[in-house]
Amino acid sequence: PYILSTVGTASIEKIAEITEGNAWFQLYHPVEDSLRNDLLKRTAEAGIEVLVILADVPSFGYRSKEIRNGLAIPPRMTWRNMVQIASRPNWALSTLMHGQPNFETLKPYIPEGMNLKHLGLFMNKTFNGRLNEERVKALRDQWKGKLVIKGIATEEDAAKAIELGLDGIIVSNHGGRQLDMGESSINPLKRIANLYGDKTTIMMDSGIRTGPDIANTLASGAQFSFLGRSFMYGVGALGKKGGRHTIAILKKQLLQVMQQVCCEKVEDLSKHLV
Known part of the structure; x- marks a missing residue:
């Protein structure tokens, strides 16, 4: 399957169409219930049957590499970035022709004409809600398809996910981007799979790059790797x-x-x- 993020640059409807039933939708939990409800409605109407609750971004981490590279909203242009753009004329021309990427799924909710600076403020305000047990319960009651939670990193959280009736878990530390000094996902995967491998579907992402990485993940107890x-x-x-x-x-x-x-x-x- 392909997991589309709420902040992806393609819409729910477009991804559902081109993946022909192989898409899952990853929900960044919004502050407003009305926005959540509409996102879930669009997801179901598009034919997507698996909803992934994002749990590994309780707050945005301090990403020094991205700060150094100018990856922000709005983007910060540096001499280094401009040299990189100039050295990639095909990419630069394509971007000029098609425009800069946008949050296509969120476009209906973003005020028209909003500049990039205010867009960053809008995103922070819209998605600063903390996920908690009550919100997970509400999603379980509302969503009729399969429900997966991504960002499990402890045996206790895995047990709670099973208790709440979720259909699967993805062991993840968000690729180390949130807390780069945290534990590698492969370690809690082994512990969680040993305890709950026969009770739920266990998957993993974060740090997987190669075929040997996939083999190691599957050997360590994951039924699927992303x-x-x-x-x-x-x-x-x-x-x-x-x-x-x-x-x-x-x-x-x-x-x-x-x-x-x-x-x-x-x-x-x-x-x-x-």
Whole structure:
């Protein structure tokens, strides 16, 4: 499946159409219930059956690398950025022709004509609500499809998710972008899978880049693993065909690992974990 973020640059409806039933929607919990309700209504009407509750961004982390690179709303232009743009004429021309990326899913709720500075303030005001047990219960009651929570990092939170009737959990630390000194997701994955692997669907993201990473994740107890950056590398280098090329590389690498340990099925990888 492809998980579309609330703050993605394509709309719920567009992603549902092009993925042909393979999209999940990741909800950044808004402050206003009316906005949440409308997002859920659009998600259901688009035919998306799995809702992912984002739980690993209780507040925006201090991302020194992004500050240094000028990645902000509005973007901060530096000499380094301008040199990079000048050295990538194809990208620069394409951006000029098609316009800068926007939060397409949120476009109906953003006041028309809002500049980038005020857009940043709007986003902070709209999504500064803290997720809590009552809000998760409300989502469970409201959403009729499968409900997954992303950002589980402890055995206690995994137990609570199961207690609240969620259909699956994604062990994640948001790629280390929120708290880079925090524990790697692979470690709590092993503990959580050992305790609750037979009680819920356990998945993982964060730090997975290669086929061997996928093998390690599956061997450690995940039933599924998610990657993001690897596909961005592929698409950034090769455009539309980059995604398929990335899948081919990952599949080849995973098969090589399985062959090295004489494993015929991915379900048996856990038997080879050292």
